[in-house]
Amino acid sequence: MFSVLQVFSPWFPSIVDRHLPLRPARHPPKILSAPAPSLQVQTGSGSKPDSPSKRCWTVFRHRVQTKDRTKDQTKVKCRVQTSSRRFLQTVSKLRLHPRQRVKWVWRCLSWPSLSALPSSCNAHIVRDQAQIWLYCDLVQSEEVGLRLKEELSLRGRISLWERSHGNIYCL
Numbered sequence: 001m002f003s004v005l006q007v008f009s010p011w012f013p014s015i016v017d018r019h020l021p022l023r024p025a026r027h028p029p030k031i032l033s034a035p036a037p038s039l040q041v042q043t044g045s046g047s048k049p050d051s052p053s054k055r056c057w058t059v060f061r062h063r064v065q066t067k068d069r070t071k072d073q074t075k076v077k078c079r080v081q082t083s084s085r086r087f088l089q090t091v092s093k094l095r096l097h098p099r100q101r102v103k104w105v106w107r108c109l110s111w112p113s114l115s116a117l118p119s120s121c122n123a124h125i126v127r128d129q130a131q132i133w134l135y136c137d138l139v140q141s142e143e144v145g146l147r148l149k150e151e152l153s154l155r156g157r158i159s160l161w162e163r164s165h166g167n168i169y170c171l
Contacts, residue, residue, distance in 0.1 A: 023099045087142045104134040
């Protein structure tokens with residue numbers, strides 16, 4: 001006569017799932033549809049230079065420095081991602097995952113040039129609070145914050161927020 005209803009399961013994450021990192025540590029593998037071309041090894045004096053350029057796996061674009069403004073004398077400077085001792089102590093004390101998303105908040109409502117940001121960051125303007133929020137990974141957050149203050153000439157303090165701990169770091 002009476003039908004039994006199913007147990008309600010919410011579409012939003014439960015409290016248990018809130019402490020998991022929001023991004024996976026590794027990217028998914030890329031699968032190519034065409035077969036890879038065969039590689040040929042060159043020996044002897046070919047057209048390759050003696051010292052190949054170093055690979056840099058940072059999220060920021062490479063900076064090119066020239067001495068005489070000629071293309072032959074360009075050098076690529078690889079930026080090494082380092083974090084300050086104070087920042088690392090804060091992260092380890094709060095036991096945060098390095099791939100967790102955090103946001104920078106500064107309270108100066110303007111529309112700066114946000115084109116220089118890494119591709120993994122995104123910005124959001126909150127007009128009713130007169131703030132700009134910049135979301136990025138915790139791994140690169142200190143570098144992004146220092147770069148924002150430097151390139152956009154920000155005055156005052158910018159705060160690094162994490163959703164469960166609140167304000168965790170200031171520059």
